[in-house]
Each structure stands twice: as C-alpha cells, then as structure tokens.
Amino acid sequence: MNILDVNGLKVFHGRAQALRGVTFHAREGEIVAVLGANGAGKSTLLGTLSGIYAAKAGEVYFKGEPIIRQSPGYIVKQGLSLVPEHRQIFNDLTVQDNLLLGAFHRYIKDKGTLSEDMERVLGIFPALRGRERQTAGILSGGLQQMLAIGRGLMARPKLLMLDEPSIGLAPIVVREIMEVLSKLREDGTTIILVEQNAAAALRVADRAIVIERGQVIISGKPSELVNDERVQHAYLGRTGGHAGNVAVAFGY
Amino acid sequence: MPRGNLMKYLFIAAAGIGFVVLPFVLKSNYLLSIFIVIGIYALVVQGLGIIMGYAGQVSFGQAAFFGIGAYAVAILTTHYHWGTIPALLAATVLPSLVAAVIGRPTLKLKEHYLALATLAFGLLVHIIFSEGGELTGGPSGLTGIPYLNIGGFVFNRDYKFYYLVWAVVVLVFLGVRNLDRSRIGRSLRAIRDSEVAAEANGINSAALKLKAFVFSAFLAGLGGGIYAYYVTFISPAPFSFNISIQFVLMAVIGGLGTICGPVLGVGLVVALGEALRWLVPLVIPHAGGEYQIIFFGLILVLAMIFKPEGLSTGWRKITDSEKAEETGLLETSANT
Amino acid sequence: MFLEVSGLTKHFGGVMAVEHINFNVNKGEIFALIGPNGAGKTTVFNLLTGMIPPDKGSAKFKDISLNGLMPYQIRHMGIARTFQNLQLFNSLSALENVMVGAYLSGRKGFIQSLLRLPGVAGEEEQVRKKSLEVIEELGLEKDINTPALALPFGKQRLLEIARVLSGSPELLFLDEPASGLNASETKQLANFLKRLKEKGLTLVLVEHDMDTVMNVADRILVLNFGTAIAEGTPEEIQRNGEVKKAYLGEEEQDEYIGCKWS
C-alpha cells in the first residue's frame, strides 16, 4: 500500500519554478532515496510535503488523505515528520528540551509516554545519552544531526523525511546514521531520504528517484540506478560535445 | 498616447489657471490661509516622502526639522534683525546639518533605528523649544517676526504669500521630478528595492541615503522658515510629535514614492482635519478639536492594513502612478 | 596576473567556510567554481566582491589589492557580480534596471540632478543609449518598460546580467546563472556566456548545472568543505577520483558502486 502519493507537484519560489510537476510515491515500510544535484528541487520537495512551502498545483495524499496546503502543524500530527537540512535544532535549548519539543503536537494528549519515547530515542542514539542537559548548540555536527533525527522521531512519525543528513559529516558518522535508518525501517517507519551522497543513500534505499531541474527523471531499484550513466551525469554533467545528444535522450 | 499627453497638459494648464485665479475667487481669508498652510506643509511632506519613499525609512522628526527652520527665522529676525535671505538660508542649512549628524550613524542600521532616533530627536527638540528661555521665548514663543521682504518687495498680504508659497511648491516639485528622473533618483529607488544589488552596481548607498535625509530636512526647514514669516509669531505647539505623526499620515495617504502624493496627502488630511473640527462637536457635545486625532489614528491604521503597498511592496514607478492618478482624476471629472 | 587569490580564509563562528584557497584567473577565460552544497563557493564570491571581509588571505585584481574595499568600490574597479537569488530592482522598469548599472560611469551628483544643471541631460541620454544597446543584445527590447518584477523568470536572469554588462565590467562573477532556468534557456545561456568570452570579458562562474560548466568553462576549481580539492580542465575534472567522491559519496568497500564508478 502506498503511504504517500505525490502527483504533478508544482512549486514556485517567487517567479522561479522549483518543481515542474513531480510525481512519485512511497510504499509503507520502504526507504526511498531522492537523489539529484544541488538546486534540482529536492529540498523544495520535502519542504512542500511538510507544509513549509505552498504548492501551486498538484496533489499530495498521505495515508489516503489529502494534505496539500495544510499547515505544518496539521501534517506533523498526521504522522509525517521532516528532519530539515542543516539540522535546524534549537541551539540555545538543552538536548532534552529539543527532544521534548519534537513531541509538541501530542504533548497534552500523551504526556505520559514522552519519557518512554525519549528513552527509545536515546536507545537508538546512545551517543546522546548523558548529554540530555547539555545545550544543543555546543554539540558536534554528528551529534546535532542525531539530535535532529531524534527530535523528528519524538513525533512518532509514520513517514520520516530527512534532508541531507550526511552533509558535513565524517564518513563513519554517515554510516552510523544510515544504519539507524535501516533499523527504523525494520520497525515499520517509512523513510524518504534526500541525499547528495548518492553512494551512501543507494546502499540503504529500497528504491530511488533522481530529480533534475524540478522533475523526476529516473526511478528504480538502487542496483538499476547504479549502472545508469544518467545518474552520474545528473551530478557531474556531460562534456560539451555530448550535450546535444543527451538533451535528446532526456526528451527535452 | 498623444491623446493622453494632450489631456495631461490640458489638466495641468487647467490646474495652473485654477491656482492662479483662486485668490480672486475666494471671498474668505480663512480659506486662503488654509491653502497657504497646505502649500507650506506640502514642502515639508515632500521632504518626508523622499526619506520614506526612497530610502524606505520612516522619520518621526519631520516636525522638529520644520520647527528648527521656523525658530531659526524667528530668533534671527527678532533677536538679531537678520534680513530675509540670510534668515531663510539659515532656516534651511541648520536642519540639514542636524540631519547629517543624526543620519550618519542611524541610516546605516536596519530595522527601526531611524524611526526611534528621529522620534527621540523630535521630542527633545520640542523640549528645547519650550525650555529655551529668552532665546526661544519658552512656551509662549516669539512674536514680532517681520514681514518677508525680498529686495524691497514686502509680503504683507495673504494673497502675496499664497503666490510665493505655491511658486516655491512648484519649484520644489520640478526639482524632485528632476531628481526622480536622474541618476540619483533611480539609484535611490534601486537602494530601496535591493540595497545589496545597488552596492554591487557601484552605488554608495550609505552616502546617498544620507544625502536624501539631509535634503528632506532641508525642505522641512524651508517650509518652517516660510511658515514663521507667514504667521509672524512662533510657539512650540505646531512642532510637536503629533504634528510629525500628521506629516507621516499625509505622506502615507498621498502615496509614497509619487511626486504628486505629498500635495494630495496634505490636501486630504487638512481638509479632513477641518471637516472633523466642525463635525466632531455635532456628534460629541463639548468635544474639542483634539478628538480629530482619534480619526487620524484610525485612518493611519486602516491605510496601512488595506493599502500597505504604498509603503512596503509593489512600489510603482513614480511616473506610472503619476499617470494613473492623473488619468483617474480626468476620468472622474469627465464623468461628472 | 589578472585576478590573483591567495590564502583566502573565512570562518563563521567555529565553522570553517573557506580555508586557504588559492587560484588565479587569466584575462579572457571562463573559470568555474564547483563543489557540493556548503562547499564555500558563494562565500568565495562574497569575499571577493567585498560583501564580507576575509579572516585571512588576499585578492589582487590587476595587481591592486581588493582587501578592505566596499562592494561599490570593487564595482568601480571593474569587477561585477550577479546573485544566486535574483536581486533586481523590482519596481524599476527593465530599462531603468540596466540604466542603474550604466550610471557607474556617471558623474552627476545630487544637486546637479535636482537642478538639472547643464550636462545632466547629455549624460542621461548617453546612459540610455548604452543601456538600450545592451538590452538589444540580450533580446529584451520588447520589455524595456515592464517593471522587473513582472518579467518571466528567465528574462529576469538575463536582466540581471544586462544590468552589470551596461557598466562595462572587465571581470564578471556569475552566481548560479542557470538556476531556475529550463533546459533550452540553459543552453541559450551557455552560448551567451561563450559570446561574452569572445568579446574579451573574463568570467568566473559558480554553477550547479554541470552540463553548462563542462560546456563553457576553460578551467575548473573544485571545492569541498571549504578547501580546494582539484583544479583543471573539464576533462581532467571529470576523470578525477577525488571529485567523484566529493559529489557521489565515499564508499571504498562498496561492491557494485566501487567497480562501476572508480
């Protein structure tokens, strides 16, 4: 069953069109990697799905319900969380407060379960344990990223979206985070992973889509994509001589 | 297009003839004095419009610059017997210098700093007027300002003042129009739209904004100087913070970033003020004229909510809005 | 040396944005800066155009130091830039936008303009003529009276370039000129950049559209985590293993990716 269906999503930043009709889906319990070069529209896609940007056209169904143009608060309540690019943790607050605020939308309703959830997050990221009272802003980049993911998990999402969790992190930390994502999937969480680090993302993903200039240009299994020259081209480009041919191949 | 131009020139000619014959048509000196005050305020608000419309900053000290100009004339003519030309020169130079001093540090800052600095400055100047002892005449002010006298021609009658004031208004209007259609005007509008891009295109934005602020104080001082000569006695009251607010209201109502806006705004607000002065006591017995300030507050709020484009976004080209306004006026007059 | 950058360093808080970067740009070439997100490319632009001061290092343009100069002073030296997020004068018409760029050579000040003293009209006419020439060259002549805000995005990008070109720069920094353009517009842009080069203009380019970069650049500098990791011709860069790792991720023991891509 599809937990998320996105159909013909078009988004503008001012007059610049960032998404030119994006269509894709995510099945329950899988990891979908969203790949593409800088400026291809990946962050815009996640921002729109979580209600930060307004779409100009298109449809988004989450668990069969339309969520397009709903407020971020409504969307997170439905079970769709975003771990934003560059972590965006609350620097001046403690680690504990950051985590608790992740559960803001259900704070009144299930106050009792919060410590339980926090325990679970600390179990997933043992490196955060013992640092609950530290100010988040002084943590290392890797710990901040773990905190950002942990904060997202505190909302008990059915679908967790991550925007470039590997950016600026050492390979070993990236590996650790990817392992956590695999584990989360085994626990039944669906994951959409936006990455520039294609190799790392493809290793954990069940399926991947590649976005170029605001459109999905390829989708398929990691093993298929890895052998697809077009993925490499989307990142590294083609030399001048081939440009014409490739444009034809892409149907422009 | 030629037809539009023709209509435009016809309108300007008609308005010009109207203004010239007005003193002969008006039977009442009271109405004539209102037109003189509108002209003087138009100078002051034209200045305010430059700092608000171009630099995108709000100043709450325009009445203080207006007052410095007026007091300069009053003090120099009554205490030191200066002639008209040097006194008016001082009335414009002094506020300009003061503006240069306040503007230099505050215009560099973003947000509300110029607003707060000018607000404090305006109140402080008002206190100086009231507490200035013999020099400013304290709360009761200075009397006995001589008639304005240019090369022996004495402006001792209202209609003479009327022509003088409106001649100055027209000259200033033409000057501002020159400015608007020049390197300086476009650069100022460029700064307002994107300061970082203006700098990247070789514009020294801090220096240019300061010049605009100084010019706006210059115009306020000019208005103040003429005002002192016209009323021949000066007290602190017409230069209070409330008057600064009214100037802001006039600039906003008239439409910022337009050349005609200031005159239009002053006319509307003065007319409204006069109307309220008659109407309010009919509705609320025993009420004095000060209640009109409630309506000014209300209009200010409503204008900002429903017509904020005059201030923040969607600044139209000055010439464009000018055309739109004129054709708008023409259409209504054609319909009636 | 035309543009000589040595030891350029900038930290934000504790984070290193740009670390000891050296490069030279030759007169008349197209030089591209590429690298993954957050590599420090735009920071380099901001440092070189005076938007932010460097912590260390120097930049010399035709052997004159750029250190400590304000952005407008750097523009007066003949160095111009465009912005990744368009910075047009939205309420001004297209022509006026270009004129503001062309006023760079203007000499008429506040009082001369106010009083329209002799010479002002002549300068205005010159600026207008020059601006119209540039506008025609870029094919924007139908839009001269349209406010910049009302133009379609592709034309807005061109207008921003027209605005700096009208001030006749010698060195032009372009920050992601193809971002937001569609495929055919991107191709047109690439051709246009080549034409600028033929006219003798020197270009430094930050661009994510690799087709464009590989197509137009003479030399490329690759940044990653604020440091330069490779420099060379497009062919050299595409063959460079370090660059692939920077872009595609590093997975040394990875079975299939390893054999295919390295």
Add this chain to the structure above:
Amino acid sequence: MDLYLQFLFSGLTLGSIYALIALALVTTYNITGILNMAQGEFVALGALAACTLYSAGFSLPAAFFLAVIATAVVGGLMERLVINPVRNASNITSIIITIGVSIMIRGLALLIWGTNPYSLPAFTEGGPLKVLGAAVNTQSIWVFGLLIVTVTGLFAFMEKTYWGKAVRACVINRMAAKLMGINPYILSLMAFIVSGMLGAAAGVFITPITLATYDMGFSLGLKGFVAAIIGGINNVGGAIIGGLLLGVLEIFGAGLISSGLKDAVALIVLIIVLLLRPQGIIGVVSGRKV
C-alpha cells in the same frame, strides 16, 4: 548622602516601571519582530480602568484584576484586528500601525476619562519606611515586588515550563518550530495579551504614586523604549537593567540639575545610545535572549 540614597530609591521605583514596560516590549519584539508603540497606552488603560472600577465600589484587588484582564483583551484584540492581518508586511508598516493604535487609544481615553487625573489609594497603609536613613514609600516596595514577581514568573515560564520552551524554540528558529507544530501566530497573540497584562499591572501599581491621566502612556511607553534600547532591543536582562538605570538617571538628573530636564534625560540617553552603541550597552555583557 541621605539625599542621594533618597534619589536612588525614587529612581529605582520609577525604573521598575520602565523595566516592566521594556520587558513587555522586548518580549513582543522577540516573538513577533514588532516594536509595539502602543505599549505605553496599555499602562494608561490599566491604570484608568482600575481607578474607575475602584471608585465604582470594587475592592482594590478586584479592580486590579479586572483592569488587567480588560487590558489583556485590548492587547489580544489589537493583535487579531490590526497586527495579524499585516503579519508579512514591512517594519515601517507595522510600526506605523502600532502608532496609529496608540493615537486611537489615547484619544478614546481622553473621550472617556477626560483630562483630569485619577488616583488610587496606596496598597498598604502606613508611613514611609526608613531604610538606611532614607524614606521609602510603601507603594515603592509594591512596585519593586511587582517587578521581582514578574521577572521571576517570566523567567520560570521561559526556562521551566514546556510552553515557555516552545516560545523560546520559536524565537530561536521559527521554521523548525513550525515543523514541530508550534504555531507562531498563536504565540504572537499570546505576546500581545501578556504585554497588555504587564502594562496594566505596571499602570495600577504606579498610580498611587504618580496618579493616572489619559496621556500618561506616551511618556511611559517612550521611556520603556529607551530602556529596551539601552539594554539591546532583544535582550530581556538588558531591558530590566536598562529600565532601572534610566529611572535612576532621570531622578538624579532632575534632582541635581533641573526638574524641567527630567524628560530630556531619557531622550538624550536614547540619542547617545543610538549614535554610539545602537546594539545596546548591555547586549554584549549578558548576551542571552529569551
């Protein structure tokens, strides 16, 4: 010596009121990015409403609470009616709107209460206390008490409660706060309601000392601004120190130089600070924003 001590206590009383107003201004500014020029009018409204209620037969505590609630409602209405509709507008727009509101409130106060001053009895009876040889009005103790209770309460709310942390999260990173489901527009409403309450409380507490008039808000609001700017416009600790400092400076200026100068002191301080250290003189020292 006694005289100086006397000045110091009077200055701190006045300064406490400035600090309370500055606190409200800074809180609103941090949450909404708006400088509320009508803050002083909340003080006047609270004071005048309490006077009317008290003379209508309500007990002093009842009059206080009702006045605070009424002013909170005015603050909330202001946010809904004129601030919320222009939430994406520029700084100039919002500052002019709050000035328009302040003019309207002052005009309406004139209409309702006229130009006469109103008074309230001191909260506790008895003569002034002798502290180190200086006489301290018992009402002054109430004013200090209000400042201490408010600051402690606000601090406890921000640092210790979940909702307070949500507010801080929104100030630190608005976008991330939205992603958590925190609604910045509700916080904006809260900020205006709290400013109404703070202003009204300050107004009621100061009335037994200074009397209440329809136009008292203008000068108090301005002093609150000066205090906030001295402290650095987004710094809560700075606002409190700035308020106390300004109160003391004013009383010493009036006492030692000339009483006509009292109002000028604040303005001169404001201009000096804006010209020399516009980021505030305390901002750098205490650093922390709420």
